[in-house]
């Protein structure tokens with residue numbers, strides 16, 4: 001696991017956007033796994049900037065969103081599809097082929113098991129995910145894989161914990177319906193990505209970040225399983241990194257890695 005600590009949230013967004021740019025310029029038909037939530041908004045803004053400057057094109061990119069609320073239509077402002085359109089896809093509309101942007105919409109009456117299985121097949125048919133972007137829940141969840149989720153899990157429906165419902169309630173109006181279930185890629189689905197970049201910013205993530213990097217690997221803390229993936233980069237701002245043990249080691253390693261990567265490139269496993 002590589003840990004990179006940036007001065008500000010903007011610097012985090014910059015760094016991740018540049019990884020994505022590098023990836024797409026290396027493999028133009030790359031498949032990206034995308035995340036929602038407050039954390040990646042600045043990243044998407046940065047990608048739009050790069051796109052407008054002709055530094056990157058998404059013409060041949062396929063995307064899979066990580067998760068989606070259950071029983072929320074894709075046009076609903078609370079849906080993650082709406083979020084992606086608002087913060088990224090509509091701004092690069094002339095460029096992205098939306099039929100290559102996949103979402104996990106599952107409405108009442110639809111069988112979540114079949115939708116989950118179909119999503120898995122679509123990911124496989126696309127050749128797997130080259131780079132998965134992740135945020136981090138304050139309870140250690142990735143996607144909507146709540147504590148106790150199986151490390152072997154595939155895309156499926158999950159019931160949300162009260163902690164997640166409370167954390168996300170800030171995004172809902174007082175009388176607005178807030179789902180207590182969601183579709184999510186499974187932990188095993190996420191681990192099948194060739195590369196993973198997890199982003200966390202803000203002091204409120206600092207405990208979860210420390211447990212992710214150096215806590216015991218346990219289904220009680222789903223993100224901890226990322227310690228076992230061979231190509232994970234955790235990119236933090238200073239606030240989110242404030243409780244990382246042995247921080248000097250990571251700062252030093254990041255400097256050394258940067259030199260090597262500038263010389264030999266990134267994403268060496270992608271052809």
Ligand code: GLP
Nearest residue numbers: 036037038039135136137143144
């Ligand atoms: C949400 C999403 C996650 C997201 C996380 C953090 O519930 N299911 O995919 O990464 O929680 O969200 P935020 O970036 O808003 O803190």
